[in-house]
Amino acid sequence: MRSPLARWLDERLGYSALLELATHKQVPEHKYSFWYYWGGITLFFFTVMCFTGVLLLLYYRPGDEAYQSVRSITYDIQFGWLIRSTHSWSANLMIASAFVHMFSTFFLKAYRRPREFLWFSGIVLLLLAMVFGFSGYLLPMDDLSYFATKVGLGIPAVIPMVGPWISNLVRGGPDISGFTVSRFFALHVVVLPALFIPVLLLHLGLIQKHGMSLPPSELDKPEGKRKTIPFFPNFAMKDLAAWLIALNVLAFCAAVFPWPLGPAADALKPAPMDIHPEWYFMSSFEVLKLFGKWIPGEFGEFAGLGLFNLGLVLWVLVPFFDAERRSGAWARRATWFGLAVVGILLFTTIWGYAVLPAVR
Amino acid sequence: MPEEKIPSDASASDPERRDILKFAAAGVLGAAYAGLVGYPVYRYLASPVETAAAEGQVKQVVLDDALKTPRNSALMFKFGQNPAMLIHHDDDTWTALSAVCTHLGCTVGYQPDKKIIFCPCHGGTYDPNSGANLGGPPPKPLAEYKTQIANGKMVVSRA
Numbered sequence: 001m002r003s004p005l006a007r008w009l010d011e012r013l014g015y016s017a018l019l020e021l022a023t024h025k026q027v028p029e030h031k032y033s034f035w036y037y038w039g040g041i042t043l044f045f046f047t048v049m050c051f052t053g054v055l056l057l058l059y060y061r062p063g064d065e066a067y068q069s070v071r072s073i074t075y076d077i078q079f080g081w082l083i084r085s086t087h088s089w090s091a092n093l094m095i096a097s098a099f100v101h102m103f104s105t106f107f108l109k110a111y112r113r114p115r116e117f118l119w120f121s122g123i124v125l126l127l128l129a130m131v132f133g134f135s136g137y138l139l140p141m142d143d144l145s146y147f148a149t150k151v152g153l154g155i156p157a158v159i160p161m162v163g164p165w166i167s168n169l170v171r172g173g174p175d176i177s178g179f180t181v182s183r184f185f186a187l188h189v190v191v192l193p194a195l196f197i198p199v200l201l202l203h204l205g206l207i208q209k210h211g212m213s214l215p216p217s218e219l220d221k222p223e224g225k226r227k228t229i230p231f232f233p234n235f236a237m238k239d240l241a242a243w244l245i246a247l248n249v250l251a252f253c254a255a256v257f258p259w260p261l262g263p264a265a266d267a268l269k270p271a272p273m274d275i276h277p278e279w280y281f282m283s284s285f286e287v288l289k290l291f292g293k294w295i296p297g298e299f300g301e302f303a304g305l306g307l308f309n310l311g312l313v314l315w316v317l318v319p320f321f322d323a324e325r326r327s328g329a330w331a332r333r334a335t336w337f338g339l340a341v342v343g344i345l346l347f348t349t350i351w352g353y354a355v356l357p358a359v360r
Numbered sequence: 361m362p363e364e365k366i367p368s369d370a371s372a373s374d375p376e377r378r379d380i381l382k383f384a385a386a387g388v389l390g391a392a393y394a395g396l397v398g399y400p401v402y403r404y405l406a407s408p409v410e411t412a413a414a415e416g417q418v419k420q421v422v423l424d425d426a427l428k429t430p431r432n433s434a435l436m437f438k439f440g441q442n443p444a445m446l447i448h449h450d451d452d453t454w455t456a457l458s459a460v461c462t463h464l465g466c467t468v469g470y471q472p473d474k475k476i477i478f479c480p481c482h483g484g485t486y487d488p489n490s491g492a493n494l495g496g497p498p499p500k501p502l503a504e505y506k507t508q509i510a511n512g513k514m515v516v517s518r519a
Contacts, residue, residue, distance in 0.1 A: 055404060078407040079400035247393075 025211075025231035032215050035104035037242040038097050039207070044243045045094035046200070048250065052087040053189070060139070062185035064178035067264045070140040074261050081258050088259040090250055091133055095280050097246075098126050106338045109322070109331065110213035116319040118210065121203040123316055128196045133278055135188040141181055146265030148277045149184075150176055155288070158301045175267060216331075273357045283345045284308055286352035315341065416440045420517035427514060434470035434488075439505065439516065443467045445477075446507070446514065447488050456505035456516045457491040463498045477502070 002010075010016045027036070059077055061069040073080035102122060105111065111119035138149040153176070157167040172179030218226055229235055262272075277285050284304075291304030314337070322334035403410075418440035426446055429435045435446040436459060443459040447470055457477070461468050466481035470488060477486035484496035491502035508515045 055401065058405070076407075076411075078403035078410065080404060080407070082400050083404050244393075251396075 022232040022236075023230065026228035027231050027235040028212055028214055028218065029227045029229045030215070030218050032104075032108055032217075035101075035108060036212055037239060038101035038104060040239045041242055041246045042094055042097045042101055043200075043204075044246050045090045045097060045250070048090040048247075049087060049094060050193075052083050052090065055083050056087055057189065060185075062139070062178075062182045064181075066139060066178070066181045067141040070142075070261060082254060085254040085257075085259040086250065089254045089257075091136060092278070092280075093246070093250060093253070095126075095129055095133060098129060099280075102126060103338065103342060105213070106318070107335065108213065108215040109334075110215075111319040111322075112213075113319070113323055115206070115210055115213055118203060118206045119319055120316065121199050121206065124199050125196065125203060128192060128199070130280060132188060132192050132196070133280065135184040135192065137278060138176070138181060138184045139188065140261060141265045142262035143265050143269070143272055144262050144275065146176055146267075147271040147275045149180070150271075151275065151285075152277060152281070155301070155305065158298045158305070160302075176265075276352065276356055279349065279353075282352040283348040286348045286355075289352075290348075311341065412441050416442070418518075420515055423514040423516065427509070427512060432472045432475070437516075444505065444516070445470060446516065449489070454507045454509075454514070455489055455491075456507045457486075457488075458503040458505070460502075461498060462493065462500040462502065463496070468502070 056073065059069060059073045059080065060066070070084070073084055075081070105119070105122070134149075134152060137145050139145070153167050153171055156170070157163045159166065168174060170180075170183065171177075172183050214226070276282065287308060288301055288304045291300040291307075294300060295303055318334055318337070322330045324331060421437065421439050421444075423435070423437055423446065426435055426437075429446065429448045431448050431452065432450050433448060435448075437444055437446060439458070445457055445459045445468070447455045447457070449455065459467050459469075461479040461481065461484055463479065463482055463484050466479050468477050468479045468484070468486065470476075471478050475488060476494070477488050477491075479485070479496070479498065482497050484498040485494045486492060486498065486502050487494055491504045493499070493501050504519055505516045506519050508517070
């Protein structure tokens with residue numbers, strides 16, 4: 001029996017329709033169900049980013065004071081080191097779980113009709129997340145973030161004609177300065193969230209509309225043999241458990257391995273010997289370095305950049321060449337393509353770390 | 361309606377009790393997590409308040425050039441976080457007072473022509489020798505600090 005208050009609210013808000021949906025919604029249960037949780041885990045890390053990001057905004061000052069303010073957050077403000085460490089760790093764990101989510105949906109063929117736009121929006125979200133990471137990396141203005149950004153912003157400069165103009169415009173000058181920090185700050189806290197959140201809502205709305213994708217092995221079973229569990233409370237509880245595990249892992253990493261802060265960026269000092277970007281850019285960093293070695297001059301970097309973008313375009317278009325519901329030649333090719341991408345990314349990333357001199 | 365009555369023997373109340381225990385355990389765990397997450401967040405937010413409170417604990421301030429202050433004028437300085445004033449009287453004596461009006465916290469100023477401390481916000485007046493409230497809304501005198509000249513410097517300390 002519902003209370004008069006509940007009835008009064010429901011008449012105005014109509015939430016019982018949502019509750020109905022939640023109680024009747026079923027989620028498939030099978031041997032690959034484990035991979036269903038990674039989207040939720042990514043979302044969890046995103047909410048942690050928003051929360052800790054707002055907290056960091058309270059003390060962070062962009063521009064010329066950036067390094068001093070991050071220093072004060074890390075060393076003066078109570079638990080500032082923990083909030084900052086949680087933000088950085090959460091960013092990395094979010095991108096890692098987004099990669100797991102992307103590759104699991106890829107190999108389970110979740111991009112097929114009618115879920116193409118889930119695939120596209122997911123890739124847009126990942127790319128935006130990487131821009132989030134790139135812009136956030138500069139904000140502390142320590143030596144590593146300064147030089148990593150210098151290298152990163154040097155990449156568009158190899159584009160013929162407009163390249164240097166783009167790089168200067170993004171930097172707000174010929175070199176990285178307080179202006180660059182302010183630009184990246186505006187991007188990081190205003191522009192990117194404004195782009196990210198609508199795409200995220202589209203992504204979540206589409207998964208609600210289409211439901212969880214069934215892997216080919218489940219689709220081969222007759223409908224009566226497929227098992228499901230109720231979304232609420234069964235799946236929601238499991239999701240919550242996954243979030244709790246994610247929170248514990250995050251808390252462990254953030255507290256036991258506090259995010260470091262290097263010495264202040266100094267434009268007159270040479271770049272640190274172990275200069276490198278975040279791990280999720282390591283593969284492209286290494287590929288660009290290799291191409292630069294193989295083909296000297298700007299053309300080498302240009303070729304590396306082109307190869308990377310070609311791979312990305314093929315990756316985005318995979319729902320079009322593997323659209324069949326059942327397995328076929330294209331389905332196998334897509335799987336091999338995916339394995340090759342994972343292999344190349346892992347190999348070049350490990351290579352990139354292996355050749356770093358150990359100076360820290 | 362008798363058919364709606366549930367037989368209340370021990371076996372029926374057991375799962376109910378288990379439910380209550382489950383809810384209690386979930387509540388305790390939830391509260392523990394909320395506390396573990398909430399405590400650092402609270403301290404983080406309260407950090408400037410704590411810093412200000414610690415700085416407010418200042419016992420004394422050394423004013424290097426205070427002795428150059430002309431007679432019948434005041435030097436404004438900060439005692440910890442709070443504005444304060446050092447008054448050089450005509451008879452070469454010194455008075456150090458809090459410059460925070462005891463009415464609503466405005467910063468007061470010394471008026472050499474009237475030899476009075478005046479608060480422009482609501483017209484409160486104080487005696488520049490003792491900090492006593494003379495007129496207007498202030499309910500209490502201004503806090504007075506001890507002054508001492510050591511090695512050509514003015515040392516102002518908590519009375």
